Amino acid sequence: MKADEKDFTGCLSKLQLIELDSCTRCSECLKHCPVQDVTGRPAISPPEKIRMFREFIKATDGLKARLFGPRDIDKKLLEDFTKAVYECTTCGACGQNCTVGIFTQRLWPMLRKEMVRRGLAPIGPQANLPKAIERTGNIYDKPPEQRYSPWFPEGVMVSERSDIAYYAGCTGAYEAQPMVRGDVLVLNAIGEPFTMLPPEEEVCCGFPLFITGQHDMLEDLTKRLVNAYRARGVRLLLCSCPCCVNIMSRDWPLFYGQQLPFKIRHITQFVADAIRQGRLRFKKELKERIIYHDPCYLSRGVGVIDEPRIVLRSIPGVELLEFERHGLNSRCCGAGGAARKVFHENAIAMGRLTIDEAVKKKAEKLILSCPACYSKVNEAMVDYDKQIRIVDIMELVGSLI
Numbered sequence: 001m002k003a004d005e006k007d008f009t010g011c012l013s014k015l016q017l018i019e020l021d022s023c024t025r026c027s028e029c030l031k032h033c034p035v036q037d038v039t040g041r042p043a044i045s046p047p048e049k050i051r052m053f054r055e056f057i058k059a060t061d062g063l064k065a066r067l068f069g070p071r072d073i074d075k076k077l078l079e080d081f082t083k084a085v086y087e088c089t090t091c092g093a094c095g096q097n098c099t100v101g102i103f104t105q106r107l108w109p110m111l112r113k114e115m116v117r118r119g120l121a122p123i124g125p126q127a128n129l130p131k132a133i134e135r136t137g138n139i140y141d142k143p144p145e146q147r148y149s150p151w152f153p154e155g156v157m158v159s160e161r162s163d164i165a166y167y168a169g170c171t172g173a174y175e176a177q178p179m180v181r182g183d184v185l186v187l188n189a190i191g192e193p194f195t196m197l198p199p200e201e202e203v204c205c206g207f208p209l210f211i212t213g214q215h216d217m218l219e220d221l222t223k224r225l226v227n228a229y230r231a232r233g234v235r236l237l238l239c240s241c242p243c244c245v246n247i248m249s250r251d252w253p254l255f256y257g258q259q260l261p262f263k264i265r266h267i268t269q270f271v272a273d274a275i276r277q278g279r280l281r282f283k284k285e286l287k288e289r290i291i292y293h294d295p296c297y298l299s300r301g302v303g304v305i306d307e308p309r310i311v312l313r314s315i316p317g318v319e320l321l322e323f324e325r326h327g328l329n330s331r332c333c334g335a336g337g338a339a340r341k342v343f344h345e346n347a348i349a350m351g352r353l354t355i356d357e358a359v360k361k362k363a364e365k366l367i368l369s370c371p372a373c374y375s376k377v378n379e380a381m382v383d384y385d386k387q388i389r390i391v392d393i394m395e396l397v398g399s400l401i
């Protein structure tokens, strides 16, 4: 860290400031960045963002800035930098392959928080998120009473209190309904009682606010949800959205101010255990070649890589294929980082790269495990000359039990 930057803290931790200073500009990360794959613009690459942010800190908070006043930064440069920080999907592939080990999946959101603190962001419709959540509890500004309809399967019993709870999440409930329907059908088939909050109480987990740098409501949302599950006696909270799992396990304890009274697991972890222990059996076989895409926030985010594969390999008759980049190295499908609604064309182009490879490998189904991936890759298929059937992992399991 340079001497004139050492007192800057803002939203970044000391480690993150050191990380900013340790980038060697080797450009290794560019080969792994999905945004680079579809834009080819090094100006929005990790080393360039880091360089610009360092310049920005120097101009506004460096020693000279404090002695003689902050230096003006060209407005256009500042706009371009802000756009670059938000055009990223925060997939973390750059960090996974960074030669000096910069933890970018964490660094980029904190840069965004810093941009918001300085009044430079969020951008576009992201600015509407806090009001939408305030009004309706969800990021889509949809009626809260419709959160579990029309997808909730008939005849499935939800307990008032239980050790196990299921959280559907905003994107699953409103934009990827076959996925959450599949979750509930599979949980029901496993046969252990589970609880859910009433639809009006199941508010946003906070991830969209976190990832866009808008942190003001996070403590309140966390406390509302954690206390509601605590009141129902919950010891294990299951969800299928990798971003929910991520913020719940990594950040909720910080916002809650203490350890959570329950564990968080992705639904594939719970279902893989049920299959291994003989509590869930497939009644039908599937003689097909299928390919599984690792969501960035599930594989790189929380390290859930084996369990979805355990589930899929247990299906009688299935041949499971792999993408060239998979597991910790998976390539983002374009849906991450709250960029999909702002940089729509990039997201579609990234989604099509995923479709292209799945089709090239002659897979008959593309299996996803994240509601944002589900929604965006389906969108990428519209009017595209390559077609493949997209299925969520629990939607598939639910159809075979």
Ligand code: SF4
Pocket (backbone or CB within 6 Å): 032, 033, 034, 035, 036, 045, 046, 088, 089, 090, 091, 092, 093, 094, 095, 104, 105, 108, 332
């Ligand atoms: S997080 Fe992903 S999209 Fe963002 S710069 Fe890194 S590799 Fe590119």
Ligand code: SF4
Pocket (backbone or CB within 6 Å): 022, 023, 024, 025, 026, 027, 028, 029, 030, 046, 047, 094, 097, 098, 099, 100, 101, 102
């Ligand atoms: S790989 Fe790491 S050190 Fe190299 S340019 Fe990218 S962020 Fe910087």
